[in-house]
Amino acid sequence: MSIARVEPLTTARALRGPFDYRLPxxxxxxxxxxxxRVPFGRQRVLGVVVELADASELPPERLAEPLExxxxxxxxxxxxxxxxxxxxxxxxxxxxxxxxxxxxxxxxKRRPRPPTVHGEVGRGATAPTRLLPAQEAAVARIVAALxxxxxxxxxxxxxxxxxxxxxxxxxxxxxxxxxxxxxAIVLVPEIGLAPQAVTRFRAxxxxxxxxxxxxxxxxxxxxxxxxxxSGEASVCVGPRSAIFAPLxxxxxxxxxxxxxxxxxxxxxxxxxxxxxxxxxxxxxGALLVAGTATPRPESWLELPRLELPERVDGRPxxxxxxxDMRGAxxxxxxxxxxxxxxxxxxRAAGAKAIVMINRRGFAPWLTCRSCGRHWSCPNCDVSLxxxxxxxxxxxxxxxxxxxLPRACRDCDSTTLSRAGAGTxxxxxxxxxxxxxxxxxxxxxxxxxxxxxxxxxxxxxxRAESGVLVxxxxxxxxxxxxxxxxxAILDADATLRFPDFRAAERTFAMVAQLAGRSGRGxxxxxxxxxxxxxxxxxxxxxxxxxxPAFLAEEVERxxxxxxxxxxxxxxxxxxxxSEPRLGQAAAELATALAAAIPADADxxxxxxxxxxxxxxxxxxxxxxxxxxxTIAAVREEIERLAAARAFRxxxxxxDVDPQ
DNA sequence: AGCACGCCGACT
DNA sequence: GTCGGCGTGCTC
Numbered sequence: 109m110s111i112a113r114v115e116p117l118t119t120a121r122a123l124r125g126p127f128d129y130r131l132p133x134x135x136x137x138x139x140x141x142x143x144x145r146v147p148f149g150r151q152r153v154l155g156v157v158v159e160l161a162d163a164s165e166l167p168p169e170r171l172a173e174p175l176e177x178x179x180x181x182x183x184x185x186x187x188x189x190x191x192x193x194x195x196x197x198x199x200x201x202x203x204x205x206x207x208x209x210x211x212x213x214x215x216x217k218r219r220p221r222p223p224t225v226h227g228e229v230g231r232g233a234t235a236p237t238r239l240l241p242a243q244e245a246a247v248a249r250i251v252a253a254l255x256x257x258x259x260x261x262x263x264x265x266x267x268x269x270x271x272x273x274x275x276x277x278x279x280x281x282x283x284x285x286x287x288x289x290x291x292a293i294v295l296v297p298e299i300g301l302a303p304q305a306v307t308r309f310r311a312x313x314x315x316x317x318x319x320x321x322x323x324x325x326x327x328x329x330x331x332x333x334x335x336x337x338s339g340e341a342s343v344c345v346g347p348r349s350a351i352f353a354p355l356x357x358x359x360x361x362x363x364x365x366x367x368x369x370x371x372x373x374x375x376x377x378x379x380x381x382x383x384x385x386x387x388x389x390x391x392x393g394a395l396l397v398a399g400t401a402t403p404r405p406e407s408w409l410e411l412p413r414l415e416l417p418e419r420v421d422g423r424p425x426x427x428x429x430x431x432d433m434r435g436a437x438x439x440x441x442x443x444x445x446x447x448x449x450x451x452x453x454x455r456a457a458g459a460k461a462i463v464m465i466n467r468r469g470f471a472p473w474l475t476c477r478s479c480g481r482h483w484s485c486p487n488c489d490v491s492l493x494x495x496x497x498x499x500x501x502x503x504x505x506x507x508x509x510x511x512l513p514r515a516c517r518d519c520d521s522t523t524l525s526r527a528g529a530g531t532x533x534x535x536x537x538x539x540x541x542x543x544x545x546x547x548x549x550x551x552x553x554x555x556x557x558x559x560x561x562x563x564x565x566x567x568x569x570r571a572e573s574g575v576l577v578x579x580x581x582x583x584x585x586x587x588x589x590x591x592x593x594x595a596i597l598d599a600d601a602t603l604r605f606p607d608f609r610a611a612e613r614t615f616a617m618v619a620q621l622a623g624r625s626g627r628g629x630x631x632x633x634x635x636x637x638x639x640x641x642x643x644x645x646x647x648x649x650x651x652x653x654x655p656a657f658l659a660e661e662v663e664r665x666x667x668x669x670x671x672x673x674x675x676x677x678x679x680x681x682x683x684x685s686e687p688r689l690g691q692a693a694a695e696l697a698t699a700l701a702a703a704i705p706a707d708a709d710x711x712x713x714x715x716x717x718x719x720x721x722x723x724x725x726x727x728x729x730x731x732x733x734x735x736x737t738i739a740a741v742r743e744e745i746e747r748l749a750a751a752r753a754f755r756x757x758x759x760x761x762d763v764d765p766q
Numbered sequence: 767a768g769c770a771c772g773c774c775g776a777c778t
Numbered sequence: 779g780t781c782g783g784c785g786t787g788c789t790c
Contacts, residue, residue, distance in 0.1 A: 114790080120767040127790035149789040150769055164790080171790060752786080 114155035121749035128164040130171040142181035198761035199377035211329040246414040266399035268416030270623020290359025291342035297368035320346040348381035366398035378762040402616035426626035428650040442529035461593040469493035471526035478521035489717035550578035589628030595635040618649035675734040692757040705736040
C-alpha cells in the first residue's frame with residue numbers, strides 16, 4: 109500500500125502533522141511536493157505531500173484518501189528547505205512550506221491587480237564592459253570557486269566601494285555558472301527600487317532570465333515560477349522571497365547589498381534570506397557571493413573577502429562635510445545655512461542634488477502651545493504625524509487617520525505647534541527657496557501604487573536640473589551622473605534607536621548616500637547634518653573608511669557579547685488584555701529559564717509600546733549555543749500553544765533579529 | 767485552525 | 779425541562 113504524509117496548510121501552531129493518507133491507484137505516481145486536497149476531520153483542507161511511504165503506523169481503516177491532487181507542486185529540495193525554515197525560525201511546517209509553493213496555491217483571497225508598469229530608469233549599459241584588474245581578479249576567484257578548486261571557499265564577501273562595478277562582477281559570475289550548466293539566484297534588496305539592475309540583467313541574459321517579486325500580478329509570478337521550474341529560465345533576480353525560487357541545478361547565489369535590512373522577513377516566519385541562502389547553497393553545493401560597500405560585522409569576520417577599492421570611473425569618492433546641528437541657527441530650519449548655500453550652488457550650476465531625511469510626513473509632532481495637549485494615536489502608543497497636503501494626522505503604525513485640527517480640543521486655542529520636520533516639509537521649503545529648480549519627492553506616500561517609484565525617479569532623471577528629496581529610498585541603487593550634491597538631514601536619527609545595530613545602520617545609510625554623489629564629470633560633494641558629529645559611524649562614513657568602522661564595531665560587539673559572539677532570539681507576545689499578556693509572559697519566562705542552555709541569558713519580559721490596540725512585551729535570549737536555544741524556545745512555545753490556555757495571546761519568535 | 771463533545775446556568 | 783456558554787480534545 110502506498111501512503112502519502114501530508115502537512116495541512118493551516119496557520120495553527122497547535123496542529124502537529126504530518127498526517128497519513130492512503131493513495132488510490134490513480135494517485136500512485138504522486139510526488140513529494142505536490143499539493144493535495146484532503147478530508148480533515150469535518151473539513152477539507154489543502155496540504156503538501158512531504159513524504160511517501162509504504163506503510164503507516166495507523167491501521168488502514170483509520171486512513172482516508174486524498175480527494176484530489178492539484179497540478180501545483182514544489183520540488184522535493186524546496187519541500188526540505190521549507191520544512192527547515194519552519195523549524196529554524198520556530199514557526200510551523202505549514203508556514204515554512206507556503207514559502208516554497210508556486211504562486212496562486214492559496215485559493216483564499218485573490219486580489220486583482222492592474223498590469224505592471226515596468227519602469228525604465230537610467231542608461232541601459234548592456235554589453236559587457238571591460239573589467240578593471242580588481243574586478244578581473246574577483247571574477248577569477250569566483251570562477252575558481254565555481255569550478256570547485258581545491259581549498260576554494262564556498263562563500264565570499266565582495267567588498268566594493270559604491271560605484272566600483274559590483275554588478276559587472278555578478279553578471280560575469282552568473283554567466284560563468286550558466287556556462288557550467290548551472291543556475292543562479294541574485295537577491296537584491298527591493299526590486300522596485302532597482303529597475304536599472306533588472307534592465308541590465310535582462311539585456312545580458314535574455315530568455316534565461318526570470319524575475320520574481322511582489323509587484324507582478326499573480327499570473328505573471330506564476331509564469332516566471334513555471335519557467336524556472338521547467339528549466340526554461342535558469343537565472344532568477346528578486347528580493348528576499350526569491351531565495352525560494354525553484355531552480356533546478358543551483359550553482360550560484362548572489363546577495364547584493366548584503367547589509368540591507370529588507371532581507372529579513374518581518375512576519376512569521378521571521379526568516380533571514382541571507383541565512384537561508386547560506387543553508388541552501390551548502391545543501392546544493394552552490395557558491396555564495398555576498399556583495400556590499402558596507403558589510404555587516406558578522407560577514408566581515410566570517411567570509412573570505414574580495415576587494416574592489418576603486419570606482420570604475422577612476423574618480424575619488426566625494427568629500428564629505430559634517431555639519432554640527434547643535435550650534436545651528438534655528439531660523440534656518442531643518443537645513444543648515446551651509447546646506448542651503450551648497451544647494452544654491454547646485455541650482456546656479458544647473459546640476460542635481462539628493463536630499464535625504466528619514467521621516468515621512470510634514471512634522472512628527474503636533475502639540476498645543478496653550479495647554480500642552482499632544483496628539484497621539486488611540487490604538488498605538490505613538491505620536492500622530494502631521495500630513496499637511498492630505499490635511500490629516502496619521503499614525504505610521506496602524507491605519508488610524510483623523511482630520512488635521514484647527515484648534516485644540518481641550519482648550520480651544522488655535523496656536524498649535526508642529527515640531528520637527530519630515531519629507532513633506534523639506535520638499536516645501538526646498539521648492540519655495542530654490543525655485544524655479546524642480547523638486548521631486550520620493551517616500552512611502554508618493555511611491556504608493558504600481559510603478560510610482562520608477563516614475564518619480566524617471567522624472568528626476570529627465571529633468572535638466574532638480575532636487576530629489578525623500579526617505580532612505582533615495583539612497584538606493586540608482587545612478588544619476590548629474591548629481592553633484594547629496595545631503596542627509598538628521599543623520600543620527602537612526603543612532604537614537606535602542607538597537608545594537610544602530611551604529612552600523614547609520615554607517616551604511618550615510619555611506620550609501622555619499623555614494624550617490626559625484627558619479628559624473630562634474631564631481632560632487634556630500635553634506636551630513638547631525639547632532640552627533642563625533643559618533644564613530646558618522647566619522648568613519650565621512651572618511652569612506654568601512655574597515656576602520658568595522659574594526660571598532662567588531663570589538664564593541666565582542667566586548668558586549670553581541671552577534672556573532674553570541675546568538676540572539678527575540679520573543680514578542682501580544683494581547684489586547686494587559687494582565688493576560690503579563691501572565692503569559694511570566695509563564696513563558698519561567699518555563700524558558702528552566703529549559704534553555706546553561707550559558708544563555710534571559711532578558712525581560714520588557715514592555716514594548718502598544719500597536720494596533722495590542723499590548724506587547726518582549727523576551728530576549730542571548731546565548732552561545734544557538735541550536736540548543738532555538739530547540740528550547742520551539743519546545744516551550746509549542747507547549748504553550750498546545751495547552752491553549754493563552755489563546756488570546758499571540759507569540760512570535762524572531763531568531764537572529766536584525 | 768475548525769469543529770465537535772460535554773457539562774453547568776437562565777429562559778420558554 | 780431545553781438552549782447555549784466556552785473548556786477540552788481530535789483531526790490521518
